[in-house]
Amino acid sequence: MIAVEHLTKYYGDFLAVDDLSFEIDEGHVYGFLGPNGAGKSTTMNIMTGCLSATEGHVRIDGHDIFDEPEKAKRLIGYLPEIPPLYVSETPEEYLRFVGEAKGLRGSVLREQIEKVIADTRIGDVRGRRISALSKGYRQRVGIAQALLGNPKVIILDEPTIGLDPIQIIEIRDLIRDLGRSHTVIFSSHILSEVQTICDRILIIARGKLVAFDEPQNLERRLLAPSEISLKAEASAEEARKILSGVAHISEMDISGMDTDIAGMDANGKKENRVSIRVRTDCSDIYAVSRSIFFAFAKGGRPLLEMALKKANLEDVFLELTDNAAGEKDRDEDLEEEVED
Amino acid sequence: MIAVLKHELRLYFHSLTAYVFGAFLLVFVGIGAMLYNIQAAVSNFEYVLSFSCLVFVVIVPILTMRVIAEERRQKTDQLLYSLPITTTQVIVGKYLALLAVYLIPLAIICLYPLIFAQFGEVYLPTSYGSILAFFVLGAALIALGVFISSLTENQGFAAGIGVAVILFNYYSVSLAEYVSSTAFGSLVVLCVAVLILAAVINHLTRNENLAYGIGFVLIAGMAVLYFVDSTKFEGLVPDIMTKLSLFERFYAFVNGVFDMTAIVYYLTVILFFLFLSVQSLEKRRYN
Numbered sequence: 358m359i360a361v362e363h364l365t366k367y368y369g370d371f372l373a374v375d376d377l378s379f380e381i382d383e384g385h386v387y388g389f390l391g392p393n394g395a396g397k398s399t400t401m402n403i404m405t406g407c408l409s410a411t412e413g414h415v416r417i418d419g420h421d422i423f424d425e426p427e428k429a430k431r432l433i434g435y436l437p438e439i440p441p442l443y444v445s446e447t448p449e450e451y452l453r454f455v456g457e458a459k460g461l462r463g464s465v466l467r468e469q470i471e472k473v474i475a476d477t478r479i480g481d482v483r484g485r486r487i488s489a490l491s492k493g494y495r496q497r498v499g500i501a502q503a504l505l506g507n508p509k510v511i512i513l514d515e516p517t518i519g520l521d522p523i524q525i526i527e528i529r530d531l532i533r534d535l536g537r538s539h540t541v542i543f544s545s546h547i548l549s550e551v552q553t554i555c556d557r558i559l560i561i562a563r564g565k566l567v568a569f570d571e572p573q574n575l576e577r578r579l580l581a582p583s584e585i586s587l588k589a590e591a592s593a594e595e596a597r598k599i600l601s602g603v604a605h606i607s608e609m610d611i612s613g614m615d616t617d618i619a620g621m622d623a624n625g626k627k628e629n630r631v632s633i634r635v636r637t638d639c640s641d642i643y644a645v646s647r648s649i650f651f652a653f654a655k656g657g658r659p660l661l662e663m664a665l666k667k668a669n670l671e672d673v674f675l676e677l678t679d680n681a682a683g684e685k686d687r688d689e690d691l692e693e694e695v696e697d
Numbered sequence: 698m699i700a701v702l703k704h705e706l707r708l709y710f711h712s713l714t715a716y717v718f719g720a721f722l723l724v725f726v727g728i729g730a731m732l733y734n735i736q737a738a739v740s741n742f743e744y745v746l747s748f749s750c751l752v753f754v755v756i757v758p759i760l761t762m763r764v765i766a767e768e769r770r771q772k773t774d775q776l777l778y779s780l781p782i783t784t785t786q787v788i789v790g791k792y793l794a795l796l797a798v799y800l801i802p803l804a805i806i807c808l809y810p811l812i813f814a815q816f817g818e819v820y821l822p823t824s825y826g827s828i829l830a831f832f833v834l835g836a837a838l839i840a841l842g843v844f845i846s847s848l849t850e851n852q853g854f855a856a857g858i859g860v861a862v863i864l865f866n867y868y869s870v871s872l873a874e875y876v877s878s879t880a881f882g883s884l885v886v887l888c889v890a891v892l893i894l895a896a897v898i899n900h901l902t903r904n905e906n907l908a909y910g911i912g913f914v915l916i917a918g919m920a921v922l923y924f925v926d927s928t929k930f931e932g933l934v935p936d937i938m939t940k941l942s943l944f945e946r947f948y949a950f951v952n953g954v955f956d957m958t959a960i961v962y963y964l965t966v967i968l969f970f971l972f973l974s975v976q977s978l979e980k981r982r983y984n
Contacts, residue, residue, distance in 0.1 A: 369903075402775075405778075405779045406778060406779060407775050407778040407779050407982065408778075408982055409982050409983045426781070426783075427781040427782075427783075428781075430779065430780065430781040431781045433779070435779040437772065437775040437776075437779070439772045439775075441771070441772055441773040441774075441775045441776035442771075442773065443704075443708065443771070443773060444771070445708065445711050445712060446707070446708070446711065450707060454700060454703070454704040454707075455776070455780065457699070457700030457703065457704075458700040458701065458704075458780045458781070458782050459780060459781060460781065502776070
């Protein structure tokens with residue numbers, strides 16, 4: 358559907374997008390994730406023909422966005438980061454202009470306008486001036502504009518930025534609905550958002566694609582050890598002794614508990630309670646928690662609490678983007694050394 | 698293109714722009730008609746137009762200042778880039794909308810000679826020839842205004858520069874008398890003009906080598922020419938200033954000469970500035 362090949366963009370000397378290549382198939386919701394300034398908007402602007410690339414190609418259904426802009430642009434609906442609205446018009450007038458510019462005429466145009474107004478639920482405000490609309494409604498008018506002409510691909514640049522939580526949920530639901538009938542690509546720097554809506558996630562950092570996968574696979578890809586936190590009735594030495602017999606523990610951290618939580622036993626004798634954090638490199642974290650349970654049972658010390666902390670997408674994101682940054686720094690260091 | 702044209706017209710009539718422009722033009726022409734045709738009882742309507750063309754200094758920048766500058770400020774230019782229309786279609790659509798806004802008061806003005814003809818002898822061919830020239834003169838100034846608007850995202854700045862440029866053009870013939878007509882004086886003035894040109898090219902392309910390369914080549918060329926044959930430079934600057942004056946060519950029509958070369962000149966100016974506007978808009982995609 359969309360093929361991006363070796364895309365590179367320089368702003369003067371600043372490298373915004375660095376040899377980016379990926380392909381997008383029909384009928385999924387794609388999340389474009391990256392920290393601020395990673396090159397998300399630049400890439401989207403190039404994909405929609407709003408900006409030229411220094412090098413590389415973008416093909417929409419086989420049509421190059423620079424060589425056959427009109428054919429390619431007809432297949433895309435684009436909502437830039439700041440919705441491009443003529444604030445002195447009403448949503449209806451605005452949609453009529455965009456529809457006409459997209460080549461729609463007569464009854465087809467009227468039907469399309471009614472359809473997108475219904476899809477984005479802006480019927481209540483269709484006759485009001487855009488300057489009087491709230492940010493959430495403006496965003497929807499922007500999305501309605503992108504939907505006109507029923508393009509195959511909808512590209513939305515940070516559609517939920519600056520909205521209140523209820524509006525964010527509404528826009529997310531809308532995106533999910535759109536995903537049923539269109540290919541949707543949307544960018545965000547909020548992880549949970551991408552995680553909940555997308556079938557595929559592209560992570561870019563410093564203009565480079567660092568990951569492109571389904572959300573579950575991305576979580577699975579994280580090889581960092583997972584963590585178990587325990588609370589047990591034992592002294593620190595006892596706990597250490599018991600845990601040393603358990604396999605696959607790469608790291609442990611034992612600390613005494615606060616005195617007000619540490620309780621008394623029936624005889625009024627103060628009990629030793631410790632909280633422990635254990636890291637494991639075993640992929641099956643439940644096998645480890647099972648061994649810990651039996652080890653404590655065998656040692657005759659009661660386990661009071663056990664909680665598993667699995668790696669989440671947030672960690673993947675931080676790790677991947679940090680790595681990209683790290684590599685770059687390392688490259689720069691090397692260059693400096695060579696220069697010296 | 699039609700979509701852009703319709704949209705622009707809607708925007709002009711939603712805001713005050715079209716009305717202010719039309720009102721100014723009609724008031725000014727009305728005052729002129731009162732002074733010349735009624736008070737002084739002269740039957741030549743063309744004198745009224747000759748008097749009123751000063752109003753362009755104010756109304757053309759008012760009309761054109763927002764045409765592209767505002768799109769940039771509101772970020773709606775991104776929409777235009779992402780729609781399946783070319784930048785040429787955008788500029789031509791916008792320009793035709795401006796012409797339509799300009800033609801409405803002009804259509805009313807077209808009735809005046811006919812009205813005056815009821816009360817005396819009016820030589821209509823000169824009147825309507827002058828109205829046509831008045832139209833193309835305005836059209837050329839509007840094209841200039843569109844280009845100025847495409848250079849900035851600040852409407853006020855676009856209007857200010859527009860007023861300054863049109864005013865300079867209006868007085869350039871009178872000013873030409875005061876400019877040094879010696880060969881050396883012309884050389885100095887032209888060198889300064891080339892440096893300004895180089896600065897503008899640099900601003901547009903952000904390519905210092907290209908801009909100052911062109912500037913250097915032009916200055917070197919002129920210097921060589923000056924030492925070979927300095928008589929060519931005598932009176933050159935006043936000459937150029939007269940030739941560049943859009944208003945000067947209009948006065949020929951007022952004097953009863955229907956000058957085809959002037960019409961061609963105006964059309965060339967229109968095409969030139971529209972071409973530059975397209976380039977200026979297109980350039981945003983490449984920065």
